[in-house]
Amino acid sequence: xxxxxxxxxxxxxxxxxxxxxxxxxxxxxxxxxxxxxxxxxxxxxxxxxxxxxxxxxxxxxxxxxxxxxxxxxxxxxxxxxxxxxxxxxxxxxxxxxxxxxxxxxxxxxxxxxxxxxxxxxxxxxxxxxxxxxxxxxxxxxxxxxxxxxxxxxxxxxxxxxxxxxxxxxxxxxxxxxxxxxxxxxxxxxxxxxxxxxxxxxxxxxxxxxxxxxxx
Numbered sequence: 001x002x003x004x005x006x007x008x009x010x011x012x013x014x015x016x017x018x019x020x021x022x023x024x025x026x027x028x029x030x031x032x033x034x035x036x037x038x039x040x041x042x043x044x045x046x047x048x049x050x051x052x053x054x055x056x057x058x059x060x061x062x063x064x065x066x067x068x069x070x071x072x073x074x075x076x077x078x079x080x081x082x083x084x085x086x087x088x089x090x091x092x093x094x095x096x097x098x099x100x101x102x103x104x105x106x107x108x109x110x111x112x113x114x115x116x117x118x119x120x121x122x123x124x125x126x127x128x129x130x131x132x133x134x135x136x137x138x139x140x141x142x143x144x145x146x147x148x149x150x151x152x153x154x155x156x157x158x159x160x161x162x163x164x165x166x167x168x169x170x171x172x173x174x175x176x177x178x179x180x181x182x183x184x185x186x187x188x189x190x191x192x193x194x195x196x197x198x199x200x201x202x203x204x205x206x207x208x209x210x211x212x213x214x215x
Contacts, residue, residue, distance in 0.1 A: 045111065045132050045147060046130060048110040048111045048114060049107050049108065049110075049111065049121070050087060050091075050106055050107045050108075050109060050110055051107070052084060052087070052106050052107050053081045053082070053083065053084070084106055087106060088106060088109075091106075091109045091110070091113070094113075095113045098113055098116075100112065100113075101208065101209075103209050104208045104209065105206075105208055105209065105210075105211075108120075108121065108206075108208045111132060112208060114147070114148070115132075115134060115147055115148070115149065117134040117135055117136055117141075117142075117158075118132055118133070118134055118147070118208065119133055119134060119135045119159055119165045119207060119208055120132075120133040120159070120165065120205055120206055120207040120208060121133060121204075121205070121206050122157065122174065122203070122204070122205045123203070123204045123205075123206075124187070124200040124202075124203045124204070125200065126196075126198075126199030126200025126201075127187045127188070127190040127191070127196060127199060127200045128187060129187040129188075129200075131157050131176070131184065132147050132156070132157075133157050133158060133159055133174060133205070134147065134156055134157070134158045134159075135158055135159045135160075135161060135163070135165060136158055136161060137161060138161055139158070139160055139161055139175065141158070142155050142156040142157075142158045143155050143177075153177070154177060154179065154183065154184055155176070155177050155184070156176075157174055157175065157176030157184065157185065158174070158175055158176075159172060159173065159174050159175075160173045160174075160175065165207050165208070165209070166209060168207070168212075172205075174205075201215060202214065202215050203215075
């Protein structure tokens with residue numbers, strides 16, 4: 001039996017609608033997967049920052065002052081943290097074939113060992129932005145590659161290849177994707193409000209050689 005035109009149109013519209021729903025659901029699931037991968041990536045990167053012990057000179061003076069005072073209850077002994085020299089020895093033993101740049105900060109040694117294009121770290125705690133910064137041979141190298149050089153639409157924020165990292169230029173240009181889910185430079189949208197600005201008026205952009213704060 002031949003279907004009426006109205007029924008044919010109804011079925012076509014229904015089929016198109018179902019197809020659109022399936023495609024939209026697939027896109028949302030893929031976006032969620034990529035977002036979770038990016039979140040996990042950022043967490044893994046921050047774990048690579050080495051905790052460098054503070055200057056122990058004052059601690060030694062405080063200990064001496066305490067020894068002159070009346071004895072107190074014995075305290076549990078704790079393992080002394082490794083000195084920077086010992087930490088460097090461990091790093092060099094872990095990466096024996098890698099030549100680190102002269103003057104590189106110890107805390108960024110593992111990040112540099114992971115990717116030799118790594119040049120610094122950008123952070124604004126108040127707006128939840130914490131990102132490694134790289135510098136490729138050109139300004140397209142990291143548009144669709146993450147810090148581990150794997151393909152992703154999130155890319156990796158990078159300093160233009162025209163800038164000098166060893167001695168910063170008057171202006172340092174950092175590129176990064178503005179993601180609608182608020183990640184990467186999507187977090188900068190928070191600066192559109194006074195509340196957002198007050199939450200993070202100072203941004204730290206540390207290079208592998210020196211720490212800097214910017215307002």
